[in-house]
Amino acid sequence: MTTTATARGGDWLIGDVPADAVFTREQLSDEHRLVGRTAEEFVEQEVTPALPALEQKHWSRARELVVRAGELGLIGTDVPERFGGVGLDKVAAIVVGEAIGPSASFATTFGAQTGLVIIPILCFGTEAQQQKYLPRIVSGELIGAYCLSESGSGSDALGARARAVRAADGSWRLSGEKMWITNGGFADVIIIFAKVDGEHFTAFIVEKSFPGVSSGNEEHKMGLHGSSTTPIVLQDARVPADNVLGEVGKGHKVALNTLNFGRFKLGGMSAGGCRAAIAASAAYAVARKQFGHSIASFGAIRHKVGEMTARTYAIESLVYRTGGLIDAALHGSGASNGAAVAQAFEEYAVEASIAKVAGTETLDYVLDENVQIHGGNGFVKDYSAERYYRDARVNRIFEGTNEINRLLIPGMLIRRALKGELPLIAAAKQLQDELLAPSLTSRTTGDEQPLDEEMRTVGAFKKIALMVVGTAMQTYGQKLNDEQEVLGYAADILIETYAAESAVLRARAATVTDRQRVELHQAAARCYVNDAAQRVEHAARSGLAAMAEGDNLRTLLAALRRLMKNTPVNTVELRRRLADATFDRRRYIFD
Ligand SMILES: Cc1cc2nc3c(=O)[nH]c(=O)nc-3n(C[C@H](O)[C@H](O)[C@H](O)COP(=O)(O)OP(=O)(O)OC[C@H]3O[C@@H](n4cnc5c(N)ncnc54)[C@H](O)[C@@H]3O)c2cc1C
Numbered sequence: 379m380t381t382t383a384t385a386r387g388g389d390w391l392i393g394d395v396p397a398d399a400v401f402t403r404e405q406l407s408d409e410h411r412l413v414g415r416t417a418e419e420f421v422e423q424e425v426t427p428a429l430p431a432l433e434q435k436h437w438s439r440a441r442e443l444v445v446r447a448g449e450l451g452l453i454g455t456d457v458p459e460r461f462g463g464v465g466l467d468k469v470a471a472i473v474v475g476e477a478i479g480p481s482a483s484f485a486t487t488f489g490a491q492t493g494l495v496i497i498p499i500l501c502f503g504t505e506a507q508q509q510k511y512l513p514r515i516v517s518g519e520l521i522g523a524y525c526l527s528e529s530g531s532g533s534d535a536l537g538a539r540a541r542a543v544r545a546a547d548g549s550w551r552l553s554g555e556k557m558w559i560t561n562g563g564f565a566d567v568i569i570i571f572a573k574v575d576g577e578h579f580t581a582f583i584v585e586k587s588f589p590g591v592s593s594g595n596e597e598h599k600m601g602l603h604g605s606s607t608t609p610i611v612l613q614d615a616r617v618p619a620d621n622v623l624g625e626v627g628k629g630h631k632v633a634l635n636t637l638n639f640g641r642f643k644l645g646g647m648s649a650g651g652c653r654a655a656i657a658a659s660a661a662y663a664v665a666r667k668q669f670g671h672s673i674a675s676f677g678a679i680r681h682k683v684g685e686m687t688a689r690t691y692a693i694e695s696l697v698y699r700t701g702g703l704i705d706a707a708l709h710g711s712g713a714s715n716g717a718a719v720a721q722a723f724e725e726y727a728v729e730a731s732i733a734k735v736a737g738t739e740t741l742d743y744v745l746d747e748n749v750q751i752h753g754g755n756g757f758v759k760d761y762s763a764e765r766y767y768r769d770a771r772v773n774r775i776f777e778g779t780n781e782i783n784r785l786l787i788p789g790m791l792i793r794r795a796l797k798g799e800l801p802l803i804a805a806a807k808q809l810q811d812e813l814l815a816p817s818l819t820s821r822t823t824g825d826e827q828p829l830d831e832e833m834r835t836v837g838a839f840k841k842i843a844l845m846v847v848g849t850a851m852q853t854y855g856q857k858l859n860d861e862q863e864v865l866g867y868a869a870d871i872l873i874e875t876y877a878a879e880s881a882v883l884r885a886r887a888a889t890v891t892d893r894q895r896v897e898l899h900q901a902a903a904r905c906y907v908n909d910a911a912q913r914v915e916h917a918a919r920s921g922l923a924a925m926a927e928g929d930n931l932r933t934l935l936a937a938l939r940r941l942m943k944n945t946p947v948n949t950v951e952l953r954r955r956l957a958d959a960t961f962d963r964r965r966y967i968f969d
Pocket of ligand 1: 490523524525526527529530531532533534557558559560561599602607772775776777778779780781782862
């Protein structure tokens with residue numbers, strides 16, 4: 379793969395991206411695949427059989443599984459070897475996350491350990507803190523938790539009321555209560571955010587054994603019954619002077635960069651959940667007979683499995699593409715350099731938010747269809763479909779709700795543009811001139827290749843994104859933040875654009891990376907782009923109608939029509955092809 383370290387976050391929005399510039403799942407190395415198989419076997423042979431015990435809150439079992447994951451090298455996949463890790467890249471961490479994802483309850487325990495605790499210590503810890511904590515967290519000896527939320531401040535995390543006061547000997551006294559803390563019931567090392575003197579938002583590394591630290595009762599939840607979620611109570615908790623993580627007053631940097639990585643990883647875990655549900659749906663549909671036929675032979679069911687596959691394909695494509703970008707940014711600057719890792723996460727924060735929103739919403743779509751394909755059996759506990767469905771719902775709430783992430787996607791791109799880091803404003807201006815010209819450049823070259831039409835459609839998505847974002851900036855100026863509905867439409871267009879382009883580029887690359895299944899890659903990409911076009915058009919029309927009226931609106935809508943000229947493809951046929959291949963294999967078709 380030729381992803382270059384010179385790429386910048388959000389670059390993809392301006393201009394074309396060649397197929398050989400993105401990392402795709404087909405390019406996984408033997409090492410990546412080995413790590414993935416290890417994780418899959420671990421889930422199948424050790425985690426899944428333990429789920430009933432975890433759902434009974436037997437946290438000693440959860441601890442044993444974390445230790446086992448440590449022994450297998452799964453916790454420290456992307457942690458430098460000097461801290462006991464395996465020292466692989468971020469793509470390897472995604473491969474592991476994808477395999478662990480379907481275990482939902484354990485995946486949450488695992489995600490907190492790897493993403494929410496190791497990452498902040500690795501990125502912001504002093505050498506002494508890293509030496510003290512990382513090897514024991516990576517081995518699974520210590521369980522980690524991350525305390526940002528409070529009952530009064532979830533999305534508004536910087537509004538925390540937990541306080542830290544410095545004692546005469548330099549140590550700290552922390553007081554307050556954190557809510558909904560994953561691993562809260564049995565964690566040993568906890569990253570806690572509190573305001574020094576009620577003002578300076580700061581991160582601390584707190585051991586559960588420190589005087590004044592305790593956990594409250596387990597929450598009674600809709601799902602994830604096998605994952606511990608409790609309050610963490612701080613009653614004048616004593617924390618040594620050396621346990622500030624990062625700088626006093628710079629806790630937001632720790633919190634936000636940790637979330638950037640967590641979001642990206644949740645995208646990968648969601649893709650893994652989709653793969654597992656598609657396998658369950660396929661196996662069930664083939665075996666289940668109604669009206670004398672397997673339900674897999676019915677068009678309505680083939681439609682569902684085909685669409686589940688096409689959407690999963692797009693999510694995987696954008697997650698691995700982003701992993702490749704992050705790894706390329708780290709290449710040379712040293713993946714073991716915490717500051718460089720934090721900077722790479724910050725660079726691709728927009729893509730991480732896209733991965734979170736698109737991944738979790740695709741997963742919910744797929745899991746809903748999985749229940750439907752199982753019929754009555756989907757609603758009872760004898761089958762995994764019911765648990766998958768309940769367990770996944772929280773994904774749209776934690777790691778920043780999807781509403782907050784939607785606001786962040788255009789918001790961060792606009793901020794980058796205003797800082798001169800992304801030529802978005804110039805591109806929007808150039809587009810305006812182009813659209814006012816009598817005719818747009820011709821559409822076909824006469825020498826059409828597969829997916830050329832889809833590439834042009836993706837090009838149109840980018841222009842539509844620029845048109846909507848540019849119009850919003852012109853219309854609202856400094857007050858754009860108050861126009862959440864318009865930002866939401868802009869986010870939807872940007873998400874579809876990145877997903878669709880990632881799918882098409884992956885399918886194009888498949889002529890080299892996966893020749894035997896090129897047609898299936900193309901079917902997935904074409905199907906996704908075709909329907910994405912309708913979603914993009916809907917979001918653009920709704921957004922523009924909120925910003926303009928009369929002749930002004932009519933001009934904008936005419937420009938939209940000139941851009942969106944794709945001819946619908948026969949998605950019935952494409953989905954049938956995807957579904958039939960899935961039924962043949964009884965599993966998701968792209969490995
Ligand atoms: C099972 C579980 C595990 C969790 N694990 C952890 C953990 O380990 N550590 C941790 O710190 N936290 C954890 N959380 C908490 C989680 O991160 C928060 O619940 C989440 O951030 C949302 O905060 P909230 O619940 O206060 O909702 P609120 O912030 O009150 O949001 C309510 C609704 O309002 C919307 N909203 C809020 N503000 C805005 C805005 N400005 N604009 C538009 N819409 C807005 C939200 O999108 C949402 O739809 C966990 C939660 C659960 C359920």
